[in-house]
Amino acid sequence: MKDLQKKLISLILVMALFVTLTPSLGLVYAEDSVQEESFEIPAEDVQVIEDTADDAVEDTVDDAVDYVAEDATEDTVVIDVIESKTEQLTPEEETAEPEELYGEYLKMKAYGSHAGKTAGGRLRGASKGIYNYVNSEIAKVASGTRESTIIKYSAESLFGDKNYWTASELGVGKLSDSKGNITETAKKKCQDLGTVLNALLADNPYGLYWYDKTQRTYGVSLKCQLETKEGEERLVVTGAGYLKLPVAAEYSKSKETGTYYFDTGIGQSTSAVASKAQAIVDKYEGTADRDRLTYYGDEICRLVSYNHSAAASYNTASDSVNYGDPWQLIWVFDGDPSTNVVCEGYAKAFKFLCDLTEFSSSVDCIVVTGEMDGSGHMWNIVTPDDGYNYMVDITNSDFGSRLIDSGVFMCSSPVSGEYPSYYFRRSGVSVKYTYDEDCMNVFCSNELTIPGDGTGHEPLEDHDLVKVEAVQATCTKAGSIEHYKCRKCELLFADSSGRKEISKRKTVVKALGHKKPVYVKTKAATCQKTGLKGHYKCSRCGTFMDKKGKVLGAKAKKKLVIKKKPHSYKIKNTGSKYLRSSATCTKKARYYYSCKCGRKGRKIFTAGKALGHSYKWIIKPATTRNDGSKVRKCTRCGRKTKKSIIYKASKVSIAKKNRSVAYKGDNSETTVVTVRNRKNKTISKAYYDLSFDNDYVTGTGTVTITFKGNYSGIKTLTYKIKGIPEQ
Numbered sequence: 001m002k003d004l005q006k007k008l009i010s011l012i013l014v015m016a017l018f019v020t021l022t023p024s025l026g027l028v029y030a031e032d033s034v035q036e037e038s039f040e041i042p043a044e045d046v047q048v049i050e051d052t053a054d055d056a057v058e059d060t061v062d063d064a065v066d067y068v069a070e071d072a073t074e075d076t077v078v079i080d081v082i083e084s085k086t087e088q089l090t091p092e093e094e095t096a097e098p099e100e101l102y103g104e105y106l107k108m109k110a111y112g113s114h115a116g117k118t119a120g121g122r123l124r125g126a127s128k129g130i131y132n133y134v135n136s137e138i139a140k141v142a143s144g145t146r147e148s149t150i151i152k153y154s155a156e157s158l159f160g161d162k163n164y165w166t167a168s169e170l171g172v173g174k175l176s177d178s179k180g181n182i183t184e185t186a187k188k189k190c191q192d193l194g195t196v197l198n199a200l201l202a203d204n205p206y207g208l209y210w211y212d213k214t215q216r217t218y219g220v221s222l223k224c225q226l227e228t229k230e231g232e233e234r235l236v237v238t239g240a241g242y243l244k245l246p247v248a249a250e251y252s253k254s255k256e257t258g259t260y261y262f263d264t265g266i267g268q269s270t271s272a273v274a275s276k277a278q279a280i281v282d283k284y285e286g287t288a289d290r291d292r293l294t295y296y297g298d299e300i301c302r303l304v305s306y307n308h309s310a311a312a313s314y315n316t317a318s319d320s321v322n323y324g325d326p327w328q329l330i331w332v333f334d335g336d337p338s339t340n341v342v343c344e345g346y347a348k349a350f351k352f353l354c355d356l357t358e359f360s361s362s363v364d365c366i367v368v369t370g371e372m373d374g375s376g377h378m379w380n381i382v383t384p385d386d387g388y389n390y391m392v393d394i395t396n397s398d399f400g401s402r403l404i405d406s407g408v409f410m411c412s413s414p415v416s417g418e419y420p421s422y423y424f425r426r427s428g429v430s431v432k433y434t435y436d437e438d439c440m441n442v443f444c445s446n447e448l449t450i451p452g453d454g455t456g457h458e459p460l461e462d463h464d465l466v467k468v469e470a471v472q473a474t475c476t477k478a479g480s481i482e483h484y485k486c487r488k489c490e491l492l493f494a495d496s497s498g499r500k501e502i503s504k505r506k507t508v509v510k511a512l513g514h515k516k517p518v519y520v521k522t523k524a525a526t527c528q529k530t531g532l533k534g535h536y537k538c539s540r541c542g543t544f545m546d547k548k549g550k551v552l553g554a555k556a557k558k559k560l561v562i563k564k565k566p567h568s569y570k571i572k573n574t575g576s577k578y579l580r581s582s583a584t585c586t587k588k589a590r591y592y593y594s595c596k597c598g599r600k601g602r603k604i605f606t607a608g609k610a611l612g613h614s615y616k617w618i619i620k621p622a623t624t625r626n627d628g629s630k631v632r633k634c635t636r637c638g639r640k641t642k643k644s645i646i647y648k649a650s651k652v653s654i655a656k657k658n659r660s661v662a663y664k665g666d667n668s669e670t671t672v673v674t675v676r677n678r679k680n681k682t683i684s685k686a687y688y689d690l691s692f693d694n695d696y697v698t699g700t701g702t703v704t705i706t707f708k709g710n711y712s713g714i715k716t717l718t719y720k721i722k723g724i725p726e727q
Contacts, residue, residue, distance in 0.1 A: 125190035154240040215246035361385035479509040531562030569601030621712035647677035660720035
């Protein structure tokens with residue numbers, strides 16, 4: 001019981017310190033999947049009990065929760081238990097370890113996280129919104145500020161009016177098939193509760209330390225349907241849903257299995273575990289990135305040993321035993337020599353330190369799972385700024401509380417093999433590492449591929465040496481001497497001929513220690529930057545010190561800080577950055593006042609002049625059948641000031657005396673045409689053209705009236721031609 005209390009106290013401090021928990025990657029094992037009308041569950045990850053969800057998912061979140069039952073019900077996602085697998089510690093000794101793929105464990109504002117790869121970051125559509133909201137609520141449970149683990153949500157609360165996604169936004173070719181049904185790919189991309197839970201388990205393992213993986217998890221999806229607007233297909237989500245996450249008995253309010261109420265008193269406990277991990281990171285600040293990784297491995301090996309008894313106990317236990325304690329990482333940093341770990345603890349601790357580190361270049365660390373010579377195992381893949389993936393197995397590099405070059409630490413050259421299986425030489429023995437299917441489903445192949453030659457040949461005896469330049473030691477950070485490193489086997493040598501092999505430790509130059517402090521004058525604060533009171537610092541590295549040379553602690557340094565001055569928004573700047581609204585025909589442009597630092601305020605001023613109206617006559621021509629119109633309209637704001645009717649040209653006729661004309665020849669016979677509107681007013685000849693065509697065989701002529709300007713259309717009249725000579 002005391003051990004359990006100790007673990008509980010240790011874990012929750014970490015939770016109390018974790019202001020922000022953000023994503024990485026992870027997996028959940030499950031049995032089956034069934035497609036449902038309103039949402040789709042991933043086939044490989046979850047089991048769905050299929051039925052209609054119309055009665056379950058109403059328009060409000062509260063109705064969705066009323067639908068929660070003790071057993072699986074309509075439209076309910078069921079996610080099964082993560083199964084345990086065995087682990088092999090070394091090629092000679094077999095132990096046990098569950099297969100739990102956790103990625104970035106801790107994304108904390110308090111310490112800062114620099115990890116790049118996240119499972120939640122890969123989500124799209126409704127899954128992304130559900131993930132973000134549930135993740136924030138999980139953090140509340142873990143920190144003791146939320147009791148219920150039934151997390152409700154609705155489409156309206158998550159997305160508002162933007163509750164739809166196009167094919168391009170979901171990253172799919174199309175949303176519907178030839179029959180007009182939503183494609184399976186589109187459904188899964190838009191909303192997949194199983195995938196959401198997978199991402200949460202991977203990205204937020206500390207937030208879910210209370211989550212009971214041995215119990216089934218239920219959830220209700222949002223409704224999903226097709227909509228076509230302005231010729232574009234959209235996938236729309238509506239209604240409400242929830243995730244119902246079971247609490248492990250030791251963390252539940254009632255101390256019973258299968259409940260959904262967390263004991264908030266546990267979440268409010270404290271511990272110093274996270275600060276100890278941060279202290280390790282701070283200890284090696286300024287050290288070269290590659291060396292820093294080695295030091296992290298050294299620290300882990302010094303702090304903890306492999307838990308042979310726990311692994312052996314698991315190997316002899318029945319299949320019902322679920323070994324996979326979330327305390328694995330905590331035990332590395334708790335300072336208790338009796339709390340040792342298996343490969344899970346080594347891999348998580350290494351990633352934890354990497355995620356807390358702001359490397360000088362790009363360094364990414366992930367946790368992967370698979371098999372080592374046929375037994376379940378967990379290790380790391382590190383990708384530094386050269387873009388290559390390196391094998392890191394701290395578990396099999398721990399020999400007597402020290403990290404050794406065993407051939408599986410920061411190794412980018414396997415002896416043989418190709419993705420997803422590689423052979424490495426560990427202390428002279430060939431060992432096979434194989435990624436499991438779940439790991440390959442979460443990571444893409446370029447994140448896992450080890451760029452060795454893959455030829456199956458043994459390493460050559462001749463070393464390919466490259467010179468490693470000396471690194472100057474600083475006050476607090478160790479440096480290194482000039483030495484040589486083999487590109488093939490990564491062994492280190494003191495000479496360029498490769499005859500004098502040395503260990504990593506022998507290349508290290510101890511830190512120099514601080515020099516006598518010097519006084520630095522006060523630096524005033526501005527509205528952009530904090531100031532700093534007069535203080536002493538190391539003349540070599542600038543570390544804050546007191547007058548006697550003692551390094552200042554965090555509280556003392558904090559007292560030196562002068563708070564920023566408040567912004568003063570009095571400057572009238574008419575740049576585009578500060579534009580609130582552009583000038584219109586009747587109103588001046590509006591701008592935000594700004595501070596002298598350039599920051600935009602909230603108050604508004606006007607500047608410049610109104611644009612004034614720009615009028616143009618808009619004409620709709622009249623015809624012989626319909627009236628037209630003439631409107632004076634502003635081209636900017638659409639204001640109309642004048643409108644008049646153009647009466648239709650309803651009366652088009654030939655004068656009586658010209659209904660028959662005398663023959664003149666050469667098609668020169670013409671007649672007089674009169675055009676009047678429906679008000680019997682003559683329409684000017686400026687609005688039409690006349691053309692004549694005479695037929696001397698039939699003795700008839702044709703006049704065509706073609707309207708223009710305020711009128712449109714064509715009218716044709718005929719007349720007689722007299723006196724045509726015989727041919």
